Ligand SMILES: Cc1ncc(C[n+]2csc(CCOP(=O)(O)OP(=O)(O)O)c2C)c(N)n1
């Protein structure tokens with residue numbers, strides 16, 4: 028009986044250098060005639076190559092190291108790219124990229140113009156479905172399997188394909204995964220070719236949470252690893268159709284009696300496992316059996332170790348989930364240059380300060396305790412902190428429930444992940460005017476994670492909601508004020524959005540001030556004769572204020588009078604401030620770190636309603652109508668046209684300045 032508590036361990040990286048097996052693999056077809064021993068060696072080389080590549084780029088290393096053997100085994104057994112492999116989240120797909128024609132570019136991972144850190148349809152035919160947000164793989168895989176079946180029905184020459192969805196134990200906590208499993212067993216014969224591989228490494232970004240995670244742990248520890256003999260017993264039945272059903276039922280009953288049926292079996296999946304996900308000698312034959320059987324939908328439960336085979340990752344608390352560039356020998360990561368505290372930590376600090384004196388304050392995260400800074404809250408107030416797992420929809424409605432009973436819940440979710448909980452924001456929070464506080468991190472462009480993680484749309488999807496107050500700080504001091512304001516705002520929902528990364532370096536106040544709702548501030552005012560209209564007004568929402576001030580300096584040097592104001596509120600907007608800026612300036616620019624249609628729409632609407640839009644040259648600056656690829660945030664904002672030079676150019680063009688005039 029093998030021990031399922033930990034897969035076989037042989038954790039050392041082979042010496043860097045030549046990779047005799049890996050060098051022979053340009054695409055997966057090249058490894059399909061490898062012997063078992065060659066596949067094992069290939070996996071070792073692939074692991075080394077992954078470590079070496081990520082040491083030069085940074086990225087999601089731990090998850091990738093955990094699936095090296097699985098990746099090799101899947102490409103050895105399945106006929107990719109015709110058979111589809113869908114990696115849930117896609118952050119573990121680096122070894123897959125190396126084996127699927129992208130080895131030469133692997134050191135461009137997450138770099139400007141380089142490979143994406145996730146799977147992406149446009150990057151390779153071996154990436155049949157793009158991802159980065161979790162828990163979509165089973166739904167997408169089921170859709171593909173059904174599509175293949177329907178196409179094969181229509182066209183006898185079309186061969187059915189296997190669809191393999193690889194989903195982690197953290198990602199399988201989300202509702203979508205259950206919606207898909209609930210549908211799979213009744214989605215028709217196409218689902219027979221669906222194989223879900225549950226990659227259970229007992230880790231999310233943080234340690235996994237919840238009853239499902241506990242259940243998987245019990246499943247793992249209460250059963251021995253499946254032997255090939257067990258498997259043969261399960262799958263070798265090739266009975267006449269009339270007997271098949273009875274035999275299958277008998278098999279289910281037997282399994283249930285001996286080991287207890289699994290939740291997955293109850294959902295109509297053929298459960299196989301647990302299996303040592305690092306043992307190539309097990310993985311390959313098991314996958315072959317599943318490929319050739321008609322038992323689907325199947326759930327193969329593999330046990331792996333996050334960070335596997337690279338000692339610094341294995342021994343780190345976070346298993347090197349996401350790393351900066353590092354030294355391969357020591358594992359030491361390159362430190363970011365010391366800078367001001369991050370917006371995340373500023374929000375967390377102020378929230379903690381309020382929580383000390385107010386027991387009604389609670390904090391909710393959806394599997395991102397450290398990313399949202401709520402880990403500090405958890406350490407101090409464990410009874411008022413809730414990590415609900417990857418379950419943004421539940422997080423929002425759970426917070427709504429707390430708010431309905433008089434608590435002051437803070438729901439801290441990244442802008443991009445809050446998209447998933449939109450109906451909950453509308454129907455459960457806003458419509459009932461419940462005072463949930465949304466601390467929306469990673470607003471705007473986020474850098475190396477790229478378009479999937481950009482917080483581009485929250486202003487649009489929040490500003491249109493009747494009861495919602497929406498704020499965006501221009502710097503970390505303002506964020507302190509907004510956190511404080513959210514704490515005491517009990518009359519309805521309130522959201523504040525702030526970017527990834529460091530603040531501007533301002534000294535933080537002892538405590539945040541309570542802001543007047545819907546009141547902005549003038550930061551720099553152009554001198555003018557009373558009653559005259561001239562120059563440029565820039566009304567900035569969020570941290571573009573710094574660029575706005577730079578632009579103002581440049582325009583001022585050209586003799587153009589510029590007023591710069593910080594809107595603070597995207598909803599309700601400061602109507603008095605808007606009217607003043609429109610009346611006193613020839614050009615009125617708004618700027619925001621979000622897609623067009625968010626803050627600027629609120630301003631335009633007021634200008635139109637007051638007929639001021641007819642008399643001022645209004646120029647809204649927002650993210651362009653396209654997705655911005657991964658890059659350094661500053662370069663991304665250049666590409667988006669939201670840096671000082673573009674503000675200057677916008678102002679000059681509106682003023683009718685001559686083309687070619689010098690810009691900032
Ligand atoms: C909807 C959504 N919420 C949160 C995240 C952030 N996130 C990325 S990976 C991850 C952990 C996933 O855990 P698991 O599926 O077990 O994969 P592992 O990293 O352990 O291989 C989280 C929370 C996300 N990508 N998508």
Ligand SMILES: CC(=O)[C@@H](O)[C@H](O)COP(=O)(O)O
Pocket residue numbers: 087116118159232349398469473476527
């Ligand atoms: C894969 C994923 O979704 C997360 O790991 C994400 O990359 C975290 O982003 P931050 O680094 O901004 O916390």
Ligand SMILES: [Mg+2]
Pocket residue numbers: 195196197198226227228229230231
């Ligand atoms: Mg996991």
